[in-house]
Amino acid sequence: MQTVLAGILAATIGSPPEGGGDGVAHGATAMLLVPALTLLGVVLTGLCAAFRVKNKLPAWISVGLLAASFVIVLKTYLEQSTGVRIAHGFEWITFSLGQHNGGPIPFVANFSLYVDSLTLLWMLFVTGLGALIALYASEYMSHDVGAGYCRFFAAFNLFVFSMSCLVMADNLLLLFLGWEGVGLCSYLLIGYFYKKPAAVAAAKKAFIMNRIGDLGLVLGMMGTFVAFGTIQMVPLFDMISRGVDGAGQPIGGTWVEWVLPMLFTVGAFGKSAQLFFYVWLPDAMEGPTPVSALIHAATMVTAGVFLIARMMPLYTLDESHFILSAVAWSGAITAFWAATIGMAHFDIKRIMGYSTVSQLGFMFAGLGVMTSTGAAFHVFTHAFFKATLFLACGAVMHGFAGQLDLRKLSGLRKMPGWRIVALAMLVGALNLAGFPLLAGYWSKDIILAEAFVMNGPVGWILLLTAGLTAYYTFRAYFRVFEGPVEYHAGDDHHGADDHAHDRHGHDGHDGHDAHDAHAKAEHGHEGHGGHGGHGGEFHPHAPGWAINLVLTVLSVGCFAIIPLTFMGDHGGWVGTMVHHSTAHIEHAGDPALAPHGTFLGMDPHKVMYYVSGIVGFVGIAVAWWLHLAGRTSAATSRADALAAKLGPIVRGARGRWYVDEIYDFLICRPLWVLAHVFHQVDQWIVDGLVNLTGGLPRFVGATVRPSQSGELHGYAVGMAGGVAVLLIVVLLAVT
Amino acid sequence: MMTLAQSGFPEVMSQVTLAHYLFVSGAMFTIGLVGFLTRRNLIIMFLCTELMFQAAGIALVAFGRFHLDFTGQTFVIFVLTVAAAEAAMALALVVLLFRRRESLDAEAWREMRG
Numbered sequence: 061m062q063t064v065l066a067g068i069l070a071a072t073i074g075s076p077p078e079g080g081g082d083g084v085a086h087g088a089t090a091m092l093l094v095p096a097l098t099l100l101g102v103v104l105t106g107l108c109a110a111f112r113v114k115n116k117l118p119a120w121i122s123v124g125l126l127a128a129s130f131v132i133v134l135k136t137y138l139e140q141s142t143g144v145r146i147a148h149g150f151e152w153i154t155f156s157l158g159q160h161n162g163g164p165i166p167f168v169a170n171f172s173l174y175v176d177s178l179t180l181l182w183m184l185f186v187t188g189l190g191a192l193i194a195l196y197a198s199e200y201m202s203h204d205v206g207a208g209y210c211r212f213f214a215a216f217n218l219f220v221f222s223m224s225c226l227v228m229a230d231n232l233l234l235l236f237l238g239w240e241g242v243g244l245c246s247y248l249l250i251g252y253f254y255k256k257p258a259a260v261a262a263a264k265k266a267f268i269m270n271r272i273g274d275l276g277l278v279l280g281m282m283g284t285f286v287a288f289g290t291i292q293m294v295p296l297f298d299m300i301s302r303g304v305d306g307a308g309q310p311i312g313g314t315w316v317e318w319v320l321p322m323l324f325t326v327g328a329f330g331k332s333a334q335l336f337f338y339v340w341l342p343d344a345m346e347g348p349t350p351v352s353a354l355i356h357a358a359t360m361v362t363a364g365v366f367l368i369a370r371m372m373p374l375y376t377l378d379e380s381h382f383i384l385s386a387v388a389w390s391g392a393i394t395a396f397w398a399a400t401i402g403m404a405h406f407d408i409k410r411i412m413g414y415s416t417v418s419q420l421g422f423m424f425a426g427l428g429v430m431t432s433t434g435a436a437f438h439v440f441t442h443a444f445f446k447a448t449l450f451l452a453c454g455a456v457m458h459g460f461a462g463q464l465d466l467r468k469l470s471g472l473r474k475m476p477g478w479r480i481v482a483l484a485m486l487v488g489a490l491n492l493a494g495f496p497l498l499a500g501y502w503s504k505d506i507i508l509a510e511a512f513v514m515n516g517p518v519g520w521i522l523l524l525t526a527g528l529t530a531y532y533t534f535r536a537y538f539r540v541f542e543g544p545v546e547y548h549a550g551d552d553h554h555g556a557d558d559h560a561h562d563r564h565g566h567d568g569h570d571g572h573d574a575h576d577a578h579a580k581a582e583h584g585h586e587g588h589g590g591h592g593g594h595g596g597e598f599h600p601h602a603p604g605w606a607i608n609l610v611l612t613v614l615s616v617g618c619f620a621i622i623p624l625t626f627m628g629d630h631g632g633w634v635g636t637m638v639h640h641s642t643a644h645i646e647h648a649g650d651p652a653l654a655p656h657g658t659f660l661g662m663d664p665h666k667v668m669y670y671v672s673g674i675v676g677f678v679g680i681a682v683a684w685w686l687h688l689a690g691r692t693s694a695a696t697s698r699a700d701a702l703a704a705k706l707g708p709i710v711r712g713a714r715g716r717w718y719v720d721e722i723y724d725f726l727i728c729r730p731l732w733v734l735a736h737v738f739h740q741v742d743q744w745i746v747d748g749l750v751n752l753t754g755g756l757p758r759f760v761g762a763t764v765r766p767s768q769s770g771e772l773h774g775y776a777v778g779m780a781g782g783v784a785v786l787l788i789v790v791l792l793a794v795t
Numbered sequence: 796m797m798t799l800a801q802s803g804f805p806e807v808m809s810q811v812t813l814a815h816y817l818f819v820s821g822a823m824f825t826i827g828l829v830g831f832l833t834r835r836n837l838i839i840m841f842l843c844t845e846l847m848f849q850a851a852g853i854a855l856v857a858f859g860r861f862h863l864d865f866t867g868q869t870f871v872i873f874v875l876t877v878a879a880a881e882a883a884m885a886l887a888l889v890v891l892l893f894r895r896r897e898s899l900d901a902e903a904w905r906e907m908r909g
Contacts, residue, residue, distance in 0.1 A: 772904075780828055
């Protein structure tokens with residue numbers, strides 16, 4: 061902490077940091093304040109916990125510091141610098157290693173920030189959404205004010221700190237530090253309700269699944285050092301762009317072109333829940349909803365996309381783009397797979413979880429078909445609309461005592477106090493479904509068009525998935541927010557501890573009035589409609605100002621980012637940001653290099669606008685027909701008959717295609733058996749030897765112990781006998 | 796050597812040799828030992844130890860006389876002194892033990908094994 065501040069101080073005063081003179085501008089030192097402020101947030105919320113603060117102070121500290129971070133990032137962005145700037149913090153690790161080409165290889169990993177437009181793009185939404193979601197959480201977590209509240213916000217700040225290290229790292233080691241840091245915070249926050257076994261299991265699952273991917277990243281980092289002799293971004297990208305390594309040898313070969321990108325891809329897949337690794341992300345929904353919105357939808361899970369975008373020069377070294385097409389296929393398959401599961405589930409938060417996996421698949425497919433602009437733009441729009449969706453789901457969960465089953469909620473839009481939530485949900489759903497002219501539509505469109513240009517089959521899978529996405533999104537929306545008013549309370553309050561219920565109605569925050577007003581309306585409904593769940597005992601409490609404000613800001617944000625699509629010369633504002641960064645692909649879309657595919661004989665760039673719009677409409681219409689039209693209760697809909705006909709397919713999707721069971725059978729079970737074998741070996745052989753060593757003296761003792769009988773005569777006989785034996789021995793020896 | 800050791804004894808005892816003394820000593824010791832091993836009364840057992848003690852003393856004096864060396868006799872004087880003190884202690888202990896258990900049986904103190 062002090063070192064960071066000292067580093068900032070030194071940097072702002074103007075002492076030039078070492079390692080200059082390579083043509084890279086130093087500057088943007090203000091960005092060092094972002095990790096410093098968030099770390100300060102960790103310390104302050106930790107102090108709140110130490111002093112047993114029993115109010116919302118930790119939330120206001122976090123919101124303030126994150127908003128300040130956002131302002132700093134925005135200010136740095138407005139400086140309009142297109143090049144790379146290095147903000148030198150302090151020297152972290154420097155040593156010389158071995159002998160290579162006649163000299164020791166210096167290993168340098170400083171706490172320095174690599175600030176370019178890609179970094180700024182990511183930091184803008186990480187800090188911006190971080191501040192908004194912290195504000196939302198101030199109300200959402202209010203049932204847990206006290207130690208839990210401090211713990212939540214400490215981990216929250218630590219997450220933003222780690223994320224800023226990850227995104228702004230000027231070397232792979234610092235990136236890895238952030239990478240592990242966000243993994244740790246993810247673990248801590250998924251397992252926030254540590255008394256709930258499902259949450260603890262989900263936290264462990266996420267952490268362990270991520271370790272597999274992290275192994276790929278570590279190996280990739282080591283491989284990079286072996287191949288290039290450095291892990292710093294600036295010299296690394298310099299070498300790649302010049303095509304020669306530090307010793308002047310041309311770079312290339314299987315190792316650099318295939319193995320390194322593959323290892324980084326494994327790391328990215330682990331963090332972003334792709335292909336074989338996706339199973340942890342839906343389970344991560346056990347965490348508090350603000351965490352799902354920030355970490356498991358908007359920011360952390362896009363770290364994999366960021367890693368590949370950042371390392372894009374390495375990926376494009378290979379002329380055949382083998383790894384990139386593998387990434388495209390993986391992304392498309394994951395997108396489709398997760399969407400099918402999302403279509404069958406009833407838990408709206410889980411649906412959003414699978415939707416996140418699916419949308420991440422879109423981003424990876426975008427990277428794979430070499431439109432890093434499309435991928436980054438989709439990350440950006442997805443961050444907004446998926447955060448909105450999650451926070452709206454969270455508001456429902458907050459108000460209905462943890463109820464998330466879409467068969468038990470209906471028509472919330474018509475209930476007093478829920479209008480903003482319903483509208484926010486609608487905005488998010490329209491974006492996710494790719495409703496024409498909205499932000500989500502434009503970003504998805506770029507990926508789809510490029511997919512058809514580069515890789516036809518991937519394009520078709522993604523187009524089909526876009527239709528499924530529209531269907532499952534609006535299935536959830538129509539079931540929960542439209543139709544007849546009906547609700548059944550959940551059986552817990554965010555799955556939190558028991559006392560939450562008692563404090564539920566009495567915490568005197570702004571939701572109180574709405575809640576009273578609602579009770580009357582609710583009784584009215586019972587009078588004529590007969591719906592209304594447990595109206596007598598349970599009063600849903602509508603969200604207060606913090607939740608409504610954040611939902612409003614995010615919904616407006618979803619619209620406000622639409623104009624960004626048309627800014628600049630490189631495919632929108634995000635395109636411009638990507639264009640000036642390492643994620644830019646020099647020859648992307650160059651017909652000389654890439655096969656220019658078509659969509660049924662037409663140019664995908666021209667027709668995809670209409671096609672994806674039509675697909676979105678069809679998905680929404682199907683959802684309307686199956687789940688809203690003519691629906692009279694929450695639990696039943698026209699889809700039930702269809703589900704009965706489809707039988708095994710629906711059951712399979714509802715059972716998550718039994719992937720968890722297969723993993724359990726193939727990996728967990730054998731490991732469990734092996735563990736038990738080792739346990740037996742330990743118990744009988746290792747412990748057996750130790751016990752034998754201990755058992756021998758015990759056996760001797762047990763044999764001899766009866767002689768200590770306490771009978772005086774016994775001892776006397778012993779003494780006399782001993783003397784007699786001694787005498788005999790002496791006599792025999794003498795004679 | 797034998798004759799030298801016998802000189803100076805009264806006539807009646809001229810036939811008494813070292814072997815006789817040692818025989819008496821051994822007999823006394825054996826009686827004491829057997830008494831100690833067979834009787835349970837603490838006082839009797841104590842007396843038996845005294846008997847063995849004196850047997851050893853007789854042997855010492857006899858050897859001292861046999862070697863015309865006064866060390867043995869001197870040593871016995873010391874031993875007697877210590878034995879007197881020890882007898883006082885031992886009898887006092889027996890009295891205390893008796894008060895605790897209303898019995899002189901050594902078996903009554905079995906639990907003091909260690």
